[in-house]
Amino acid sequence: MRNSLVILLSGLLISGSAFAGSKVALESASIDVDDHKSLQRGTRNFMNYCHGCHSLSSSRYNRVAKDIGLPVVPADTGASGKDADQIAGTNAKLITENFIFTRGIDGKPSGLGSLMHNAMPSDDVKNWYGGVAPDLSLTGRSRGADWIYTYLKSFYLDPERPSGMNNTILANASMPHVLWDLQGNQKLVEHIDEEGHKHSKLVLETAGSLSPEEYDEFVNDITNFLVYVGEPAQLARKKYGIFAMLLLLMFIGVAYALKKEYWKDVH
Numbered sequence: 001m002r003n004s005l006v007i008l009l010s011g012l013l014i015s016g017s018a019f020a021g022s023k024v025a026l027e028s029a030s031i032d033v034d035d036h037k038s039l040q041r042g043t044r045n046f047m048n049y050c051h052g053c054h055s056l057s058s059s060r061y062n063r064v065a066k067d068i069g070l071p072v073v074p075a076d077t078g079a080s081g082k083d084a085d086q087i088a089g090t091n092a093k094l095i096t097e098n099f100i101f102t103r104g105i106d107g108k109p110s111g112l113g114s115l116m117h118n119a120m121p122s123d124d125v126k127n128w129y130g131g132v133a134p135d136l137s138l139t140g141r142s143r144g145a146d147w148i149y150t151y152l153k154s155f156y157l158d159p160e161r162p163s164g165m166n167n168t169i170l171a172n173a174s175m176p177h178v179l180w181d182l183q184g185n186q187k188l189v190e191h192i193d194e195e196g197h198k199h200s201k202l203v204l205e206t207a208g209s210l211s212p213e214e215y216d217e218f219v220n221d222i223t224n225f226l227v228y229v230g231e232p233a234q235l236a237r238k239k240y241g242i243f244a245m246l247l248l249l250m251f252i253g254v255a256y257a258l259k260k261e262y263w264k265d266v267h
């Protein structure tokens with residue numbers, strides 16, 4: 001009886017450590033949703049490389065434009081009169097030419113006030129790539145920044161997959177590595193250490209058009225953008241949060257003064 005308990009426990013320990021060895025640690029993304037430049041680059045990168053398959057059906061172009069610091073409505077520009085019209089006009093042109101490439105689900109060309117749907121029917125993506133490309137509106141929250149950042153850095157060559165690629169944190173992902181020409185191709189190198197633990201790491205086999213540091217920044221900006229998209233209200237929430245804290249502090253003062261007033265005859 002005791003023997004079988006020991007065997008069971010050591011079995012659990014061994015499988016536990018094997019699992020720990022194969023688990024991939026997430027890398028830390030650097031997120032700052034107040035960094036307009038990063039959000040603008042992230043939007044551009046997303047619209048050029050991701051939006052063809054992934055919709056952001058909870059966002060509208062004009063709202064995103066405003067939040068990333070390129071307002072297209074004169075009243076939002078902070079300027080007045082002709083200046084405001086001019087800034088809004090320039091931004092509108094920039095957004096239309098650089099960010100709006102797809103049609104809406106109704107097949108009509110998208111405009112500044114449209115939702116950020118894309119025209120590609122999910123069935124087509126499923127047939128071509130073997131999986132549905134999910135709407136990424138909430139992925140910044142459901143998966144978290146570090147997961148998205150690491151996912152975009154973890155594609156590697158795998159001849160056994162239909163796309164020739166696999167991913168260390170989403171095994172057998174049906175998404176092709178759409179950024180391979182920027183990152184280059186990675187391969188997975190595995191080795192067993194003296195204690196018999198399996199380790200694996202990704203090694204760049206052929207270089208892409210970006211250096212590893214530039215690629216990190218490229219995918220970090222996309223991640224920052226997806227974190228913002230997951231909760232656009234966080235920009236306002238953080239601003240109002242400070243006022244709410246100040247208000248509460250004020251009330252502590254008022255409550256203390258009242259307490260002194262009420263108790264002054266008792267003590």
Ligand code: HEC
Pocket residue numbers: 046049050051052053054125129130131132133134136139143148151152172173174175176178179222
């Ligand atoms: C050719 C179509 C296509 C393109 C382009 C594409 N993806 Fe995907 N993506 C997919 C498919 C299909 C899946 C589902 C993968 C699976 O579950 O196996 C996916 C999954 C994902 C997921 C995981 C979602 C989840 O919660 O499981 C993320 C994050 C993601 N894609 C981000 C991106 C980003 C960022 C880009 C642009 C750099 C991009 N994708 C470009 C097809 C695409």
